[in-house]
Amino acid sequence: MAHQFTISEVCICEAAKVWKDDGEILATGIGLLPRIAVGLAKKLHNPDLMMTDGEAFLIDQPHPLGVGAEPCVDGYMTYSRVFDVLWSGARHAMVTPTQIDKYAHLNISSIGNYAQPKVQLLGVRGFPGNSISHRNSIFIPNHSKKVFVEGSVDMVSSVGFDADDVEPLIGKVITNLGIFDYQGNKNTLRLLSIHSTSSLDEIRDNTGFDFEIFSTDETTNPTKDELDIIRNELDPNNLRSSVIGE
Amino acid sequence: MNKVITTNDFISKLEDGMTIGIGGWGARRKPMSLVREICRSNLKDLTLVSYGGPDIGLLSSCKKIRKLIFGFVSLDLIPLDSHFRNARQSGELPEVVEIDEGMLQWGLRAAGMNLPFLPTRVGIGTDVLKNNPHIKFVESPYDDKEKLVAMPAIKLDVALLHVNESDEKGNTLIFGPDPFFDDLFARAASKTFVSTEKLVDSTSFDKEKVANYNRFERNLVSGIIPDEGGAHPTACNPSYGIDLDHLKEYSKSAKTFDEYQEKYLFVDEATYKKNVGGIKSITSIPLTKF
Numbered sequence: 001m002a003h004q005f006t007i008s009e010v011c012i013c014e015a016a017k018v019w020k021d022d023g024e025i026l027a028t029g030i031g032l033l034p035r036i037a038v039g040l041a042k043k044l045h046n047p048d049l050m051m052t053d054g055e056a057f058l059i060d061q062p063h064p065l066g067v068g069a070e071p072c073v074d075g076y077m078t079y080s081r082v083f084d085v086l087w088s089g090a091r092h093a094m095v096t097p098t099q100i101d102k103y104a105h106l107n108i109s110s111i112g113n114y115a116q117p118k119v120q121l122l123g124v125r126g127f128p129g130n131s132i133s134h135r136n137s138i139f140i141p142n143h144s145k146k147v148f149v150e151g152s153v154d155m156v157s158s159v160g161f162d163a164d165d166v167e168p169l170i171g172k173v174i175t176n177l178g179i180f181d182y183q184g185n186k187n188t189l190r191l192l193s194i195h196s197t198s199s200l201d202e203i204r205d206n207t208g209f210d211f212e213i214f215s216t217d218e219t220t221n222p223t224k225d226e227l228d229i230i231r232n233e234l235d236p237n238n239l240r241s242s243v244i245g246e
Numbered sequence: 247m248n249k250v251i252t253t254n255d256f257i258s259k260l261e262d263g264m265t266i267g268i269g270g271w272g273a274r275r276k277p278m279s280l281v282r283e284i285c286r287s288n289l290k291d292l293t294l295v296s297y298g299g300p301d302i303g304l305l306s307s308c309k310k311i312r313k314l315i316f317g318f319v320s321l322d323l324i325p326l327d328s329h330f331r332n333a334r335q336s337g338e339l340p341e342v343v344e345i346d347e348g349m350l351q352w353g354l355r356a357a358g359m360n361l362p363f364l365p366t367r368v369g370i371g372t373d374v375l376k377n378n379p380h381i382k383f384v385e386s387p388y389d390d391k392e393k394l395v396a397m398p399a400i401k402l403d404v405a406l407l408h409v410n411e412s413d414e415k416g417n418t419l420i421f422g423p424d425p426f427f428d429d430l431f432a433r434a435a436s437k438t439f440v441s442t443e444k445l446v447d448s449t450s451f452d453k454e455k456v457a458n459y460n461r462f463e464r465n466l467v468s469g470i471i472p473d474e475g476g477a478h479p480t481a482c483n484p485s486y487g488i489d490l491d492h493l494k495e496y497s498k499s500a501k502t503f504d505e506y507q508e509k510y511l512f513v514d515e516a517t518y519k520k521n522v523g524g525i526k527s528i529t530s531i532p533l534t535k536f
Contacts, residue, residue, distance in 0.1 A: 054536030056423035068535060078424040079271065083348045087368075109344060114377060116337035122326060123298070123318035128346040129368035156373040163371035165393065 005222045007195055008033060008240045011139065011174050012230055013222040016040035018137045018171045019092055024048040026077070026091040033243050034094035034139050036065065039234045040226065052077045066237045086126065091134040092171065095127070099146075099153040100138065102189060102209040103160030104170050104182050106131070107153035114155060124157040131158030137171035141244045143178075143206050148189075150208035161187040176244045177203050179219055184212035193219040248414045251469040253515065256280065256439055257287050259469065260404060263312070265293040267354070267400075267435060269407035269428035270480060272299040273322040273488045274534075275420070277408035277441045279476035282518065284310060285511050295354075295400055297347060297426065299480060300496060303329030307503050308511070312340050315400060317347035321493050323534065328500035345374055345381075345397075351427055353400035358433025363396040370395060405435035408477045410459075410485065412440055413448035416467030419459040422483040429462040437468040443485055445472040475519055475528040487534035492522060 015037035019027050027049040029038035035054075039062030042049045053059050058075030077085075085091055097106035098121055106127060112118030130136055136158075140147055159168045161182065173180040173189070177198040184190035189211040194200060196218050222230075230240070260266070266284075270276035281301045284292075291312040296302050298319035305311050307329040319330040333339040345353075346368045356364040365384055369375050375395065384396040407428045409418040418440055420428065432438045451460075476482075479489035479496065499506035510518050519525055 079347075079426060080351070083351060087348070109373075110334070114373075117334055120326075120331040120334035122320055123316055123344055124346055124372070124374060125318045126347050128370075128372040128374050129348040129366075131372075132367050132370060156371075156376075159371035166367070166371050 003224060003227065005227060006241065007176055007197055008244050009222050009227060009230060010195055010219055011176065011244070012037045012040060012240065013226045014172070014179055014219060015094060015137070015139060015174050016045060016226075018094065019049055020045040022046060022049065022092050024050065026050045026052075026082070026085050028052070028091060028093040030093065031096045031139065032065070032239055033141070034096070036230060036234050036240060037094065038062070040229055043229050043233070044226065050075065050077075062234055064233060065235050066239050083126075083129070086130055086133050089134045092137065093130055093134070094137045094139055095130075096139050096141070097153075097157070099149050100140070100173075101149050101151065101153045101160070103152075103162045104158075104168055104187070105153045105156045105160035106138070106158040107155050109155035109157050111154050124155075127157040128159070131168045132166055135169040135171050138173045140173065140175040143175035143203070145206055145208040148207040148209065177206065180211065184214070188212050190214045191216065193217050195219045249416050249467060249470045250414050250445065251471060253279070253283050253471060256469055256471055257283055257289070259437065259439070260284070260287070260289055262289055263291045263293075264403040265295065265401065267295040267402040267405045267431040268301045269405065269426060269431045270299065270301070270477070271297040271424070271426045272318075272320045273480045273493065274299070274424075275408050275422050275426065275477050275482050276301045276480040277406040277476060278478060278480055279473045279515050279518075280406045280408075280439060280441050280471065281305060282511060282515065295350070295402060297350070298327070298330065300327065300329075300493065303327040303496070303500075306330050306333035306339060307500065309338065313343065314339060314341070315343040315345070315350070317345055317350050321497070322536075323488055323490050324493055324497055328497045332500045343378055345369065345378065349374070349395075349397050350400070351430060352397040354427060354430040354434040356397065356399035357401045358430055361399060363398045365394040366397050367394060369397075400434060402431065402435035403437070405431040405438040407431060407438060407440045408482065409440055409442050410482065411444045411446045412442035412470050413446055413451075414470060415448065416440065416464035416470055417448050417451070417460060418442065418462070418464075418467065419451070419455060420461050421459055422481075425461045432462045432466040435466075438466050439469045439471065440467055441471045441473045441476040443474050443476065443482060445470065473515070475525045478519075478522060478528045481534050483533055486529050486531040489522070489528070489531050
């Protein structure tokens with residue numbers, strides 16, 4: 001019998017797979033869905049992953065979100081240590097930029113004219129260093145031309161494929177419409193699968209630049225195992241339902 | 247040497263145009279009472295260096311900042327700081343040096359090591375370097391000849407930090423889970439002023455505690471300001487967490503700042519504490535879960 005699931009759950013299950021073959025590295029999921037995805041990756045795909053409590057410690061097992069559980073601490077990971085780890089390359093993060101372009105530049109700094117931005121965001125944080133040091137996957141809850149911009153992002157916060165001497169390591173790009181990577185010809189964005197609720201036309205209409213099509217298959221459905229872990233262990237209060245409007 | 251001073255003494259040591267580094271991170275262990283004293287003062291045209299939180303927001307809305315050197319400004323539980331956003335979006339913040347948070351660490355470390363710069367790859371291929379043409383490249387003198395960013399030293403006139411305990415000589419203990427980069431701020435600065443939850447007799451320090459929690463030497467410390475609750479509304483583990491309700495009120499006040507100023511800044515620090523519910527209510531704020 002077919003089981004019911006949401007696009008958030010599809011995204012979490014696909015996102016978790018990005019850490020499958022990473023070995024013993026630090027996995028960082030920034031934002032709610034990526035964070036649940038790291039937990040699922042650790043439980044299901046790669047038990048060797050190191051993950052943090054979001055403050056200063058490594059935890060042995062992901063703890064359920066929003067229920068005040070005390071995680072089981074087994075290591076120390078201050079910001080200073082995070083910098084040391086990330087510069088060594090032993091990390092794979094999943095991030096949600098406000099803008100992304102055809103060169104895989106990400107922007108979390110500001111929108112509009114830099115001198116007096118229309119919208120001031122967070123600031124570049126660690127994106128320049130992350131993008132030059134380790135693999136980053138991307139989660140976009142609101143796939144649109146505002147995010148996948150025509151031309152360049154407004155403030156280039158990370159290295160892109162147009163740089164001379166360096167190249168970013170981009171993993172998967174997981175959105176509310178489909179799954180992509182940047183492994184098309186000359187590192188073009190490439191469509192890998194389309195979620196059951198979306199279509200190629202919808203993706204085209206909502207992407208501000210050309211992309212290659214590797215496959216238009218439907219994204220893999222979550223398994224019962226995956227859903228059980230997400231629903232019963234990682235996010236029992238269904239906080240994930242607020243991330244993607246569905 | 248007894249380094250305990252009053253907040254008036256502290257303000258009298260600062261001057262217009264100084265470069266001031268603020269320890270902590272986002273909404274965690276910020277020396278907020280010292281920041282509020284700067285807001286209450288006539289000081290102006292400051293260069294601020296911070297892993298920014300409400301310290302930067304408040305100083306922006308009080309128009310104390312001429313130049314801001316930062317990697318981000320965030321309230322942690324509320325991702326963006328409305329005061330800082332206002333300042334940027336209205337064009338009222340005259341100059342920003344926006345760099346990667348690791349470049350900020352490198353700049354402070356270079357200053358503390360008395361070096362002109364430290365090399366790094368961080369920043370290459372991004373607008374950080376386009377927007378900051380004063381940051382130059384350097385070529386590796388070794389066979390690799392790699393082109394690297396020469397992150398310049400960020401020298402501070404003053405560093406402001408908040409700690410859990412200090413004795414009157416400036417032997418400090420930070421019990422929070424992450425000491426952040428407070429040690430580097432202290433080393434990068436000509437003078438460091440420290441507000442402390444508790445002023446203690448250092449004969450009570452035990453070796454193990456000191457080994458784990460004394461993050462920098464007392465010779466770096468110029469003044470100690472005893473101030474329980476001094477990090478409010480930011481967290482000071484293990485005594486109290488982030489005051490989310492206050493941060494919400496603070497966030498709303500970006501548009502109607504007068505009311506907030508009236509209640510919290512045009513009054514002295516003792517009245518501030520009373521107006522946020524008293525020290526007991528501050529120290530009963532549960533520790534923040536991230």
